Each structure stands twice: as structure tokens, then as C-alpha cells.
Amino acid sequence: MCMPGDLTLTKLLTxxxxxxxxxxxxxxxxxxxxxxxxxxxxxxxxxxxxxxxxRGNLLSVEELAVNMNKHYIDNNxxxxxxxxxxxxxxxxxxxxxxxxxxxxxxxxxGTMTLLSQKGDKFKExxxxxxxxxxxxxxxxxxxxxxxxxxxxxxKYFDAAFDSQIPQCLIDKDxxxxxxxxxxxxxxxxxAKELIGRRISxxxxxxxxxxxxxxxxxxxxxxxxxxxxxxxxxxQRVINANLSHLLLFENTITxxxxxxxxxxxxxxxxxxxxxxxxGVVTWVSANSGSVMKIEKGNLIGIRLPDIVVDKHFIDxxxxxxxxxxxxxxxxxxxxxIVLYTKMMLIGTGSGYMCLVYNSLQETYVNSIKDxxxxxxxxxxxxxxxxxxxxxxxxxxxxxENMLGYSNDDVxxxxxxxxxxxxxxxxxxxxGMGVARENGIATNIHANMFVKDRKDPLPCExxxxxxxxxxxxxxGYIIISRELGTSTERNELRMELExxxxxxxxxxxxxxxxxxxxxxxxxxxxxxxxxxxxxxxLLYRGDFGEVSDEQKSYxxxxxxxxxxxxxLVQQILDVAKLESGKIKLDLQDVDFVMLGNNPSIDSLAKxxxxxxxxxxxxxxxxxxxxxxxxxxxxxxxxxxIGNAIKFTEKGGIYVHIYKKGKKVCADIRDTGIGxxxxxxxxxxxxxxxxxRKDLTMQQGSGTGLGLSIVKKIVNLHGGDxxxxxxxxxxxxxxxxxxxxxxxxxxxRQKTTNVxxxxx
Ligand code: ADP
Numbered sequence: 001m002c003m004p005g006d007l008t009l010t011k012l013l014t015x016x017x018x019x020x021x022x023x024x025x026x027x028x029x030x031x032x033x034x035x036x037x038x039x040x041x042x043x044x045x046x047x048x049x050x051x052x053x054x055r056g057n058l059l060s061v062e063e064l065a066v067n068m069n070k071h072y073i074d075n076n077x078x079x080x081x082x083x084x085x086x087x088x089x090x091x092x093x094x095x096x097x098x099x100x101x102x103x104x105x106x107x108x109x110g111t112m113t114l115l116s117q118k119g120d121k122f123k124e125x126x127x128x129x130x131x132x133x134x135x136x137x138x139x140x141x142x143x144x145x146x147x148x149x150x151x152x153x154x155k156y157f158d159a160a161f162d163s164q165i166p167q168c169l170i171d172k173d174x175x176x177x178x179x180x181x182x183x184x185x186x187x188x189x190x191a192k193e194l195i196g197r198r199i200s201x202x203x204x205x206x207x208x209x210x211x212x213x214x215x216x217x218x219x220x221x222x223x224x225x226x227x228x229x230x231x232x233x234x235q236r237v238i239n240a241n242l243s244h245l246l247l248f249e250n251t252i253t254x255x256x257x258x259x260x261x262x263x264x265x266x267x268x269x270x271x272x273x274x275x276x277x278g279v280v281t282w283v284s285a286n287s288g289s290v291m292k293i294e295k296g297n298l299i300g301i302r303l304p305d306i307v308v309d310k311h312f313i314d315x316x317x318x319x320x321x322x323x324x325x326x327x328x329x330x331x332x333x334x335x336i337v338l339y340t341k342m343m344l345i346g347t348g349s350g351y352m353c354l355v356y357n358s359l360q361e362t363y364v365n366s367i368k369d370x371x372x373x374x375x376x377x378x379x380x381x382x383x384x385x386x387x388x389x390x391x392x393x394x395x396x397x398x399e400n401m402l403g404y405s406n407d408d409v410x411x412x413x414x415x416x417x418x419x420x421x422x423x424x425x426x427x428x429x430g431m432g433v434a435r436e437n438g439i440a441t442n443i444h445a446n447m448f449v450k451d452r453k454d455p456l457p458c459e460x461x462x463x464x465x466x467x468x469x470x471x472x473x474g475y476i477i478i479s480r481e482l483g484t485s486t487e488r489n490e491l492r493m494e495l496e497x498x499x500x501x502x503x504x505x506x507x508x509x510x511x512x513x514x515x516x517x518x519x520x521x522x523x524x525x526x527x528x529x530x531x532x533x534x535x536l537l538y539r540g541d542f543g544e545v546s547d548e549q550k551s552y553x554x555x556x557x558x559x560x561x562x563x564x565x566l567v568q569q570i571l572d573v574a575k576l577e578s579g580k581i582k583l584d585l586q587d588v589d590f591v592m593l594g595n596n597p598s599i600d601s602l603a604k605x606x607x608x609x610x611x612x613x614x615x616x617x618x619x620x621x622x623x624x625x626x627x628x629x630x631x632x633x634x635x636x637x638x639i640g641n642a643i644k645f646t647e648k649g650g651i652y653v654h655i656y657k658k659g660k661k662v663c664a665d666i667r668d669t670g671i672g673x674x675x676x677x678x679x680x681x682x683x684x685x686x687x688x689x690r691k692d693l694t695m696q697q698g699s700g701t702g703l704g705l706s707i708v709k710k711i712v713n714l715h716g717g718d719x720x721x722x723x724x725x726x727x728x729x730x731x732x733x734x735x736x737x738x739x740x741x742x743x744x745x746r747q748k749t750t751n752v753x754x755x756x757x
Contacts (some may be wrong), residue, residue, distance in 0.1 A: 010128070016136050026050070033137050037114065044094065044117045048142060050110035059085040062111040065099040069108060072099045075120040089115060096121035100130060102138035110144055166231075166247040172240065174199045185233075186249055187223065198246070203233070218248075274351040278303040278316050281350065290355060292336045292673060298641065303353065306330050308337075308388055319344035327471075329388050330355075334749060337390055337411030381458070381481075384465075386474040389414050389431065401481065403450030407517045414477070414484045419446045419455035428462070431475055433722065434462040447479065457482040486561075516574040521615055523567045531551055531560040569703045572633075573684060576710040583627040590617045590655045590662070598632050602639045609643060612650025620657050624737055630711045635717075637704040638666040638731050648669030649728070657737075661717070672725040681721060682709040708733075 019032055034046040049058055057452045058066065061083040065072045074097045076080075077090035089097050096116040101108045112134050114122070119182070166186040168179035171472070179194050187202065189195065199205055203221040212219045218234040231246040270290035273282035279302045288295035304312045308329040315324055324344040331337050343354040382396035385391055391409045399405055402417065409417070415424040423445035433440035440462045446455035447600035449490075458479040467473040537545060538553040545553065575581045593599070606613035642651045649669025656663055673681065677688045687702040708731075716736045723729035 004528065011625055012036070013136065014134050016133075016140055016293070019140070023142070023147075026141060029144050030141060033140070034112075037112075037133065041114070041130070042116075043114050043121070045115040046112065048100070048110055048112045048137070050145075053334050059083075059109060062099055062113060065111055066101045066108045069101050069103060069106075071127070071134075073122045073127070074344075075122055093117055095119040098122040098127075098130065099199075100134035100716040102134060102140045102141065104138050112137060122199060166249070168194075168245050168247075169238075169632060170197075170199050170243050172242075173474060174205075177242075181328050183247065185246065187229075188334070203231075206235075209233075240404070254256075269354060269356045272298070272303075272353040272355065273347075274303055274353055276350050278313075278351070287355075291332065292333050293334065302711065306332060308390070316351065318345065320346035327387070327473075329386065329390060331411075339386055339390075339392075354363060365696070381479040383414065383417075383477040383479070384474060385414050385431075387472045389428065389475075392474060398479070401449070401456065402447060403452070417448050419448050423447070423455075427477070430460065430462040430477075431464075434475055435472060436465045439463045444482070445479075481524060515712070516570060524564065524571070527563050528562050531557055531564065534560065537641055560573065566701055569701055569707060570666070572707050573703055573710070576714070581630075581714065583630065585625045586628055588626045588628050588631060589623045590621055590664075591634070593628065593631065594653075595622065598636050602643065605643055606651055609646075610648070611643065612648055612652075614650065614652045614654075616652070616654045618654075618656040621662055622737075624662055624735065626715055626735060627711075630714070634666075634708050634711050634733060635666070637708050638733070642666055642668035642670060642729070642731075646728070660737050661734045662737060663735075665730050666733070667728065667730040669728040673721065673723040673729055674725050678721050678723060681705050682719070 014560075015036055016033070019029060019036075020654050022029070024032065024602075030048045030050060034048060037043060037046040049062065061072060064083075064605065074086055077086055077095055077097055079087055079090055081087050081090075094115040095118055098121075099317045100112045100114075102110040102112055114130070116122070128413050166180065166183035167178045168183050171177050175198050176195055179191075185191060189202075194202075204227075205221060209221060210221040213233065213235040216239075221231055221233050223229040223231075229249075234246050236246070237242040238244055258449060267459075270287040271284040272280050272287060275281050279300060279643060283291075283295055283298050285295075287298055291298060304316060308331050309315070312328070315326075318324060323346075324342070326342065328340050328342040329337060330340060337514065338355075341356040343356075381401055382395040383391060383398055384393045391412050391414055394404065394406050394409050395400070404417075406571050414427065416634045418424045418427055426443050426445050430440040430443045443460040444601060445460055449456050459482050460477055460479040463476045463478070464472055465474045465476060475609060534553050534556040536542060538550060538557065572581075594617065599615065603613045603615075639651055639653065646668045647670070652665070652667045654665045654667070656665075673688060680686045681688075682705050683702075684706040685702040707721050712733055712735070716738075717734045719731060719733050721729060721731050
């Protein structure tokens with residue numbers, strides 16, 4: 001619809017000013033303006049771009065209009081133009097285009113672009129009206145934007161100024177233009193004293209502080225009139241003219257004063273005044289309900305006496321210089337233990353002490369809520385303990401198993417629930433480990449069961465609990481009963497089974513010994529016959545035998561003798577093992593023993609082999625109780641071996657006294673025995689594997705030394721070997737001089753100590 005110029009203008013003026021009063025957001029307002037323009041001037045499209053409203057970049061032709069601060073008109077759009085934007089308008093079917101800068105007091109805040117599908121649309125007749133409209137539009141828009149800004153600022157200040165935090169606005173000279181109630185209160189100043197004053201006249205604000213505030217950092221300031229009143233101040237620049245200051249009061253006593261005011265209503269915090277010794281001299285009205293003891297009874301109590309921490313005295317001392325804040329347990333002595341946070345401030349004449357009980361209560365409750373639900377599902381006993389080892393809660397299983405209710409146990413030292421010192425130590429050690437490593441496992445401890453004599457053996461693990469701030473807030477002890485009756489039964493059955501097996505094995509071994517004993521005995525009879533008859537044949541009792549036949553008979557006789565010897569050895573082992581051998585104890589004289597025919601024949605064998613032989617008995621060796629035949633067996637075996645493995649040099653037997661023992665060294669200069677073999681030498685059937693052995697050396701059963709050892713052990717003594725390969729060996733037999741009973745005991749200890757066992 002097209003209207004005559006002045007009428008259009010009148011309508012525009014009224015419509016625009018009405019629109020301005022709607023309080024629309026600037027963007028919406030701009031859209032409404034554009035609609036109005038299209039309608040009033042019969043256009044096809046109107047659009048505005050306002051800087052700061054983020055409506056996209058200006059087209060190059062729009063930029064031109066802004067820069068020239070003059071409208072740009074093209075009433076004949078075509079496909080040819082130096083401005084590509086105009087070409088694209090033409091392509092979109094527009095014939096005319098007018099672009100007006102939106103000017104407010106000589107400063108362009110944006111552009112208005114009008115398009116028409118008709119050619120020659122923007123002629124002199126309407127240009128005037130359009131220019132007026134654009135100016136009107138620009139003012140309205142900028143007003144609206146300003147209004148919006150103020151509105152936001154106002155909202156922001158309202159919120160800020162409502163707060164308990166002291167804050168104010170200062171202008172660019174640092175003059176306070178506005179302050180909130182908390183600011184007046186905190187500085188103890190009224191509006192007259194504060195508003196209009198420079199902030200640097202009130203606080204010690206110097207260049208450094210201004211600089212750090214301008215960097216967005218907070219700074220510490222104090223009041224010039226009262227340097228004890230300190231604040232942390234931070235600044236927010238609102239615009240070139242205005243800054244917003246926030247102040248946080250730093251004075252702890254102030255915090256305390258304020259808290260003290262609120263205290264009388266608090267269930268969780270209370271204030272105590274202490275003297276230099278930590279004795280309570282004054283308490284706030286609500287302290288009775290927080291400390292769970294009559295208010296009057298608190299006065300006169302010495303705090304270090306009721307705080308469960310050996311080092312609390314040091315804490316108190318430290319608080320003289322620097323306020324202390326931390327977790328503290330207070331044992332009220334009436335069965336009530338409080339888990340508190342405590343703030344301690346030295347006042348010169350003593351301390352102010354703020355006790356907060358709330359955190360702990362919330363904590364206990366939350367533990368109860370969360371943990372109980374979870375832990376009651378488990379079959380383990382779960383005990384929550386605070387960082388000082390006091391019980392916070394038992395889960396249901398722990399209540400049931402140990403017979404205490406949660407109310408009974410809460411606040412009690414955890415050590416009370418362990419029945420012996422060792423268990424208590426294990427648990428406290430475990431907590432130490434958990435504190436360091438997070439967890440301690442496999443702790444065995446006996447727990448008390450209410451009204452029962454027998455403690456409950458448990459296996460426990462301990463985990464530490466860390467609070468939100470990363471501080472240790474306690475432990476969780478998870479315990480499992482070690483010996484439930486079923487478990488005990490199972491264990492007993494297991495033990496019976498094992499005993500049975502062991503007995504079976506033992507009887508099997510006995511059987512084996514018996515079998516060997518029997519079979520060796522059975523072997524001995526025929527071989528005796530073989531040897532006997534061969535000897536008779538050899539002697540010619542059954543007629544002439546040729547020399548050749550004689551040599552064969554000789555072999556039969558020698559081999560059957562060897563065979564008898566072997567069987568005898570096996571028999572000996574079997575007998576010794578089955579304990580069938582009883583020592584025939586007599587007074588043995590070692591000098592005499594050396595003259596025994598068996599030893600004598602060994603001496604002869606040495607001579608035959610070109611070896612020296614010596615039997616030396618020291619003068620102080622008296623006679624001793626022993627079985628002479630068994631001792632000869634020992635010597636025959638050891639000397640026999642020595643001869644077997646020695647090719648040059650000799651065999652030297654030396655018998656001497658050493659303390660309460662008689663010792664016999666059987667030393668040879670033979671091939672020696674490696675360390676490895678020395679360890680196994682005395683085992684049954686053990687033979688050293690060697691290359692280049694003579695026929696004689698290679699023969700044998702590996703039983704000789706085991707028999708030696710058994711006989712010596714039976715005497716309560718022991719046998720040892722020292723040897724170097726290639727340098728000979730020394731076997732040492734040690735026999736105790738004492739009587740038999742002692743010998744047996746001795747035998748046991750020697751056995752344990754012997755490396756050959
Ligand atoms: P065996 O009847 O086979 O000789 P022993 O128990 O008497 O069995 O000896 C075990 C092994 O110890 C022998 O095979 C031998 O190699 C080694 N041995 C024993 N005495 C000596 C020694 N005096 N010198 C070197 N080796 C020895």
C-alpha cells in the first residue's frame with residue numbers, strides 16, 4: 001500500500017514510537033520495523049544489520065554506505081555491477097535497491113537495506129521519508145539497546161547487592177557510587193560516610209594492588225582506620241566508567257563473631273573459650289546439645305584431656321600462632337565419642353574453639369545409608385572405623401556374629417573387640433599398612449563374641465577410606481569367620497584322611513622293609529649252599545678236579561661270597577630301618593679294636609696295594625660304651641671304601657677326643673668326592689657316577705655308607721665327610737662319650753643339624 005509522503009511519515013512516527021514502548025528485545029524490534037517499512041512504503045523486502053547484534057557481516061555495498069555515511073540508491077539493478085551483491089539482488093528478481101546507514105549522533109550503528117521488484121522505486125518523492133524513517137529507526141534501536149544493557153546491569157547489581165558479600169561500584173576515579181548493605185555493615189560505615197568517598201581513602205589501595213586487580217587477580221587489603229580488618233578484594237570492570245568490587249572479609253575473629261551469633265540456633269556447631277591450658281572457661285548457649293553433655297559440666301574441662309590425640313597439646317600450642325582447623329575426636333567420658341571438625345584460634349589469653357559436629361553426623365549417616373544397604377547383603381562382617389580407630393558402625397552380619405548392636409559399639413575403640421594382644425596388634429598394624437598402601441589383607445585375629453568365652457577366629461582385610469578432600473577419614477575392616485563349624489569339620493576330616501594316608505605309607509614302608517628282610521634271608525640260604533658245595537668240590541671231596549675246573553670253582557666261591565656280602569648289607573639296612581638291631585653295648589677300647597682281624601686284613605690289603613696304613617689312638621681316649629661289632633662294621637666299610645678309591649699314598653685312621661666326643665678320622669689320599677656328591681653320599685643305594693673306575697671301584701651297592709650312618713646314629717653320633725676331588729677324603733665319625741639315654745636325645749639334635757640328612 002502506498003500512501004502520500006506526509007501521511008506515511010505521520011503513521012511511521014506514531015507506529016515507531018509505540019513500538020519503542022513495547023520493551024521488545026532489540027532484534028524483535030528491528031524485525032517489526034522492517035515489516036512496518038515494507039507495509040508503509042510498498043516494498044518487497046526490508047532488512048537491517050546492527051553492529052553488536054550478530055546479524056552477519058555487512059555486504060560490500062552496505063559497507064560503502066556506512067563508510068560514506070550516505071544512502072546508496074540503485075533504481076535499475078542488472079547483471080552487471082561493480083558490486084557482486086547488487087548482481088545477486090538482480091538475480092533474485094529485484095529491480096530497485098536503497099541502502100541507508102543507521103546513524104546515531106554521527107556514528108553508524110548499522111544499515112537498513114530496502115528492495116523492490118519495481119524499477120525506479122526509490123525516487124526523490126520518498127527518499128526524504130525514508131531518510132527520516134532510518135534516523136528514527138536508528139535512535140529507537142540504540143535506545144532499546146541501551147535500555148537492555150541497563151536492564152541487564154540492574155539485574156546483575158540487584159543480585160549482587162542482595163548478597164551477604166560486601167560489594168560496591170566505583171567509577172573510573174575510584175569513587176564509591178553504590179554499595180550494598182553487607183559492605184556498610186562490614187566497614188561499619190553509613191551511606192554518607194561511604195558513598196562519594198574514594199576507595200583509596202578507605203583502604204590501603206596502592207599501584208600494585210590496582211595492577212593486580214586489573215589483571216583479574218584478587219588482592220589483600222586492610223582498612224586504613226583499623227588495620228586488623230583485612231579483606232580480599234577483586235574487581236570486575238563493567239565498562240570504561242564503572243567497576244564492581246567484591247570484598248571477602250579475611251578476619252577470622254569476625255567470622256567467629258558471626259558464627260557465634262548464629263550458634264545458639266545450631267545443632268551442629270558450638271563455641272568454647274579456653275584458657276592458656278586449654279581449660280574450658282566459657283561456652284555458647286547451644287554447646288550442651290552439640291557436645292552431648294550438660295553445658296555447665298563443660299566448664300572446667302581441660303580439652304587435651306578429652307581429645308583423643310596424644311599430640312593435641314602440640315596442636316593447641318601451634319594454634320597460638322596460626323589458627324588450626326582439622327578433625328578431632330572428643331571422648332566425653334560418658335560413653336559418648338564425638339567426631340568433630342575443630343577450629344582453634346589463639347586469642348592471646350587463651351583460645352577460641354569452634355566445634356562442628358555436623359560433618360561427622362552427615363558422614364556417619366551417609367555411611368550408614370549407603371554402606372549398610374550394601375554391606376548388609378554380604379556375608380562378611382564389615383566394620384567402619386574412623387581414622388583414629390574408633391568404631392563408626394557394624395553391619396548387620398557383624399552385629400549378629402559378635403552379638404553387639406550398632407548402638408553398643410559406636411564410638412568404642414576397635415581394639416576392644418579383639419580378644420588378645422596379638423590380634424589387637426595385628427589389626428593396628430593392618431591399619432598402618434592400609435593407611436600407607438590403601439589395603440591390608442590376610443590378617444588373622446580373634447574377635448570377642450558377646451557373652452561367649454571362645455573368641456571367634458577371623459581373617460580380616462582393612463581398607464582405608466578417603467574423604468572428598470583426599471584426607472584419610474577412616475577404615476573399613478572386612479572380617480570373615482575362619483573356623484565355622486562346617487569348615488572345622490571339613491578340616492578335621494581332611495586331617496583324618498591325611499593321617500590315614502600317612503599310616504598307610506608308613507605301613508607300606510614297613511612292609512617293604514619286612515619284604516627285603518625276608519627275601520634277603522631267603523637268598524642267604526641257597527647261596528650258602530652254593531658256596532658250601534663249591535668249596536667241597538674245590539677241596540676234592542667229590543673226586544679229582546682239574547686245575548681249570550678249580551679256577552672256575554674259585555670264581556663261584558668268590559662271587560657267592562660277594563653275593564652273601566651284598567645280601568648281608570641289604571639285610572643290615574632292612575634290620576636297621578625296622579629298628580630290629582639292638583646295640584650290644586660293651587666297653588670298647590680303640591687300641592684293641594685296631595687289632596681286630598677284620599681291621600688287620602684291611603691293613604694287609606693296603607700293604608698289598610702298596611698303600612700306607614695307620615691306626616693311631618690318642619692317649620686321652622678312654623674306653624667307651626659301644627657295640628664293638630657294629631663299630632668294626634663302620635670301620636671296615638670306611639677303610640674298605642678308602643682302599644677302593646686310593647691308588648697311592650695311604651689310609652690314616654686317627655682316633656681322638658674332642659670335648660665330650662670320641663672322633664675317628666678315616667683319611668685317604670684317593671680320588672676324592674665332589675661337593676655335590678658329598679651331600680647325597682649317605683643315602684641308600686647312592687653311588688657316585690664316575691668315569692674311569694676300576695672293576696673293583698665300580699662294584700658295590702651304594703649301601704655301605706648308609707649303613708655306617710645308621711649305626712653311628714644308633715650310637716647317638718654322626719658321620720661327616722670332608723673331601724676335595726683329586727686330593728683324598730676324610731670321613732669323621734663322632735661318638736658321644738655319654739650314656740645311652742642322652743645318646744638318643746643327642747641323636748635327634750645331631751640329626752637335625754646334620755647336612756647329610
Ligand atoms: P658302595 O657300596 O657302592 O661303595 P658306599 O655307600 O659305601 O657304596 O659309597 C657310596 C659312594 O661313595 C661310592 O660309590 C663311592 O663312589 C663314594 N665313596 C665312598 N667312599 C669314598 C672314598 N673314600 N673316596 C672316594 N669315593 C668314595
